[in-house]
Amino acid sequence: TPLSHPPTARACHPDATVSEYLERGWWQDETLPDLFDSWVQRRPSHAATTDPANLVDLTGAQPRSLTWQELDEFVRRVAAVFHARGIRQDDTVAVQMPNSVALTATYLALWRLGAVATPMPASYRRHELSGIVDACSAVAVVTVGKLGDRSLATEASELVSGHRTLGTVFAFGPHVPEQAVEIDTASVPAPHLDEADAYAAAVVRTVNDRVTVCWTSGTEAAPKGVPRCHADWLAVGRGVQDGLETTEDSVLV
16 A cells, blocks of 8 residues: 555554465565575675676766675675664665665665665656655665766755755765765774674564565656565565576576
């Protein structure tokens, strides 16, 4: 059911629905961090994700490829940056980034901390971003310094003073303004990594926990947020996997 106001509960579905779906085998008792950790353990040195070749034209960042182990280390670091700036379980964080390794790491880092990601198209501007921040009480925005001829981090930073809940803008570089926290160059002392690790390890998750709030196109009214949980996304992903008949060695673009 679409939300037009901030969600007040972590669960996406009634307990009876969750029990039925698990009993029927439509859902598995597994969360997105569980699945990610299993791939890191099974295939640490295999390629996990790669930036688009034209990333430098889009954001100025050099494209990179990471193995599962390298991605896990990157996620751990990003999560520590978020944690040091106060991101905690059930916080909603707006995400406005192009498809990239950094985007993948952002989602995984937020879910590692038990936070909720609300993705926004990179084409959205101040009006749409402002409405979404208000609707879901977002506490932070994660974006990039620039995208083409736009400075997304600057645009997001201009919203902070006008929104009660919004406190921090995080950005992947280059071209990050001083009012935003640059994730690439942020100092992450060992104690911060340890504190974030300990927090993540203590997070209690269920497959029914909300992990995203995605937005309708708003063709008939303002965009409305649709919450989805771990199990929702994994069911969709497994359906796509079955339809495409992919294997562990398949490469998806």
